[in-house]
Amino acid sequence: MRLTLALTALAAPLMAQEAQQFDATLAGHAILPAETFVLPPEPLWRTFGISGRFTSGERVDMPFTVPGVSSSGPRDARRSTGLSLPFVGQPVQGFSGVKAIGDGRYWSLSDNGFGSKLNSPDALLMAHIIAPDWQSGEVLVERTVFLSDPGRLLPFKLVNEFTAERYLTGADFDLESIQPVGDLLWFGEEFGPYLFATDLEGRVVFFTDVIADGEVIESPDRPDQRLPSAPDRELDFTARRSRGLEGMAQSPDGSTLYPMLEGPIWDAEAGAFETVEDGRAALRLLEFDIDNREYTGRHWFYPLEADNHAIGDFNMIDGTRGLVIERDGGEGSAALACPEDAATTECFARPAEFKRVYLISLDVEPGQPVEKRAYIDLLDIADPDGVARQGGADGRFDFPFVTIENVDRVSETEIIVGNDNNLPFSAGRFLDRADDNEWILLEVGDFLQQ
Structure with a gap:
């Protein structure tokens, strides 16, 4: 497979524009506890009543015998999260995508389970309708679809x-x-990567590859990927592991999807990952026609602020503007950071430094970078009224999770943001406790007007 690095052919260099920072104020905070589980469908009670049996490198059948540890930071400084695998039931965790559907309700989903293909064969894939109650601070899981x-x-x-x-x-x-x-749920997926749709009962009705420049994008985790027969034979793939489809928006009229890759595409001829003119790593933002069930061939590029960043979610707020989460791989508050070269389990070895929501515009020619107009800093949120239920202090609040993978507009002045808690492998709120599924409502009226 050989992809042409489209950005090298731009007619003129594009100057990067600095996005403007805007304030965010905490207007609501609701928490679904980490230890929230559902039973599998009745035919699967015996097989899938226990989950997480393969996370230690070998099968472990006895529940609560394999301690969970934070996966962030050096191995010798990884902290216990206070929970142990396997679990009884299927965990309602790893929220990785959200879409408002009105009346304070949202579709969301649990991602692959425990972090990889190899350790998640007993994790069932689920979508949920949730309803955060900003008054009580609870999150109701109204419906789960397997x-x-x-x-x-x-x-x-x-x-x-x-x-x-x-x-x-x-x-x-x-x-x-x-x-x-309409009456379908569309999903963006990382292993293939793939794009597929189900009915509202979760039954697959459509399935396709991810296509850019007329070529299928392939990752090392594709089911049809073949290992070489000899060590000197190169594998042929264009997306890094865990860098397939991440965010996916839809147009306001529901006619178009905008899937976005989490990592840049590899161009074998250039021997490099795709970048924009100023050298920043660039993510493909594709366009898919729902009625015709095909990619239009149009695309844009989302430039990352650093090569080691990733995006977490993407939703449009009108015909040309959208919200994108961009983040680093750190977790935990900088106030509890380990001293340099002295990482231990008593501090955050790799604290969160970059967690933002960007407002972008697609009102540029296809094939060009999107405009990053504005951003809010999720590590510096105003909380003058003490709304935070955990994590707030002195009128400020932060959201220092390693993976923040949910953002959508709620009103003309508010957005909702949620973390993926990677149960039981993330502990960014507390040093020694698995992260809950936290949802926050942010007042960002000026930001949304940009």
Whole structure:
């Protein structure tokens, strides 16, 4: 596979414009506890009543015997999160994509389970309708939908291949984005990467590859990826592991999807990942026609502020503007950072430094970088009224999680933001406690007007 590095052919260099920072004020804080579980569908009680049996490198069947540790920072400084695997039930965790549907309710989803193809064959894939109650601080899970492929539309072998229902697991897909359109749920996925749709009961009705420049984008985790027969033979893929589809927005009229990759595409001929003219790593933002079930061939580029950054979610707020989470890989407050070259389990070895929500504009020619107009800093949120239920102090509040993967507009002046708590492998709020699923409502009226 050989992709042409499209940005090298731009007619003239594009000067990067500095996005303006705007203030955010905490207007609501609701928490779904880390230890929130659901039972699998009845036919799967025996097989999937226990989850997380494969996270230690070998199968462990006895519940609560493998301690969870934070996956951020040096190995010798990784902290206990206070929870142990395997779990009884399926954890409602790893929220990775959100879409407002009115009346204070949202579609969201649990991602692949425990972090990889290899350790998640007993994690069922789920989408949820949730309702944060900003007054009580609780999060109601109104409905859980388990994804399945009874129509046998998926062209590769599933964990539950030889069952009638063919429920999907975290060894089949790594779900990272969700968009409800009419009577369908659309999902962006990282392993393939793939784009697919289900009905409202979670049954697959459509499936396709991710295509850029007329070529299929492939990652090392594709089910059809073949290992070389000799060590000197190169593998042929264009997306790094865990850098497939991450964010995915839809147009206001529901006719178009905008899937965005989490990492830049590799261009074998250039021997480099895609960049914009000023050298920043660039992520493909694609366009997919829902009615015709095909990519339009149009795309834009989202430039990262640093090569080691990733995006967490993407939602449009009108016909040309959208919200994007951009983040680093750190977790925990800088106030509890370890001294330089002295990382221990008593401090954050790699604290959060860059967690932002950008407002971008697609009102540029296809093939060009989007305009990053404005941003808010999720590590410096005003909380003058003491709204924070945990994490706030002295009128300020931060959201120092390693993965923040949910953002959407709620009103003309408010947005909702949520973390992916990577249960039980993230501890960014407290040094020694697994992160909860936190949802925050932010007042950002001036930001949304840009």
